[in-house]
Amino acid sequence: EESPGFGEEPDGLEDIEVSRDVTIGDASPRELQATDTAPLRGADAAEAITDLVDGDPVERRRAALALGEGRRSEAAVDALIGHGLADEDDDVRQFAVESLGELGGERAGEAAIAACDDPDPWVRAEAVVALDRLDRRTYAEPIEAALDDGHHAVVRNAMVSLFKLRGEQLLPVLLELSHADSERLREWAVHLLAGVDAERAAARLDAVANDETQPKVVRSTAARALDADAGKFRRQFSGGTENDSADLPGESTLNRRPDL
Numbered sequence: 001e002e003s004p005g006f007g008e009e010p011d012g013l014e015d016i017e018v019s020r021d022v023t024i025g026d027a028s029p030r031e032l033q034a035t036d037t038a039p040l041r042g043a044d045a046a047e048a049i050t051d052l053v054d055g056d057p058v059e060r061r062r063a064a065l066a067l068g069e070g071r072r073s074e075a076a077v078d079a080l081i082g083h084g085l086a087d088e089d090d091d092v093r094q095f096a097v098e099s100l101g102e103l104g105g106e107r108a109g110e111a112a113i114a115a116c117d118d119p120d121p122w123v124r125a126e127a128v129v130a131l132d133r134l135d136r137r138t139y140a141e142p143i144e145a146a147l148d149d150g151h152h153a154v155v156r157n158a159m160v161s162l163f164k165l166r167g168e169q170l171l172p173v174l175l176e177l178s179h180a181d182s183e184r185l186r187e188w189a190v191h192l193l194a195g196v197d198a199e200r201a202a203a204r205l206d207a208v209a210n211d212e213t214q215p216k217v218v219r220s221t222a223a224r225a226l227d228a229d230a231g232k233f234r235r236q237f238s239g240g241t242e243n244d245s246a247d248l249p250g251e252s253t254l255n256r257r258p259d260l
Helices: 045-054 057-069 074-084 090-103 106-115 121-135 140-148 152-177 183-195 199-209 216-227 230-235
Strands: none
Touching: 045 057, 045 074, 057 074, 057 090, 074 090, 074 106, 090 106, 090 121, 106 121, 121 140, 121 152, 140 152, 152 183, 152 199, 152 230, 183 199, 183 216, 183 230, 199 216
């Protein structure tokens, strides 16, 4: 119900005003099934590796994800690093770093750090998720560096990961990002300010909630944050970032975008 345009009945797509970076794609049904790893379920890793190396884009995407669902092996890690992260297809690289985060290990961490410099923002955003999943404390430095990324999803993922690690100590960062150009970052910053029991946090939330120049979703998020119990809010951020998006504002898991 907080989504822009909720309750409106446009005559056609041309009448829909999109205020966020949403695009309507033209993927084929087969491409939309690339994240379905069922065809490789029960197969050995060698088959998935073959698809990752020699398959078409859909097969490579599926293989990259399937390797993360299987048992960790050096062959799987080698394939994901040597082929998955070197693939020309952005989605293959994103799924490869996601799977490396699932498989774990020092080499996976090193590869995820390198992926933080990928030209595609969704690969970089997924790399932050992987680092958080692997060990957010060990990889706090590259995660913090991601706060300077130019894409909202990367910065948001880093912000959430660091909030999990530092809690109320992240107040200066959250206050700064509550003024970000991106409304998505402002939305997430005020959402996380709900976990900070401090006068500066409450004052900022009150200002945002009553600022008519802010989008409705940002104002309403700030208003809810004002009513939250800070301690209870922080405790809900105790698990891995990949499980947080069900009740929080963020990216849809439907398109496999990072969902911290």
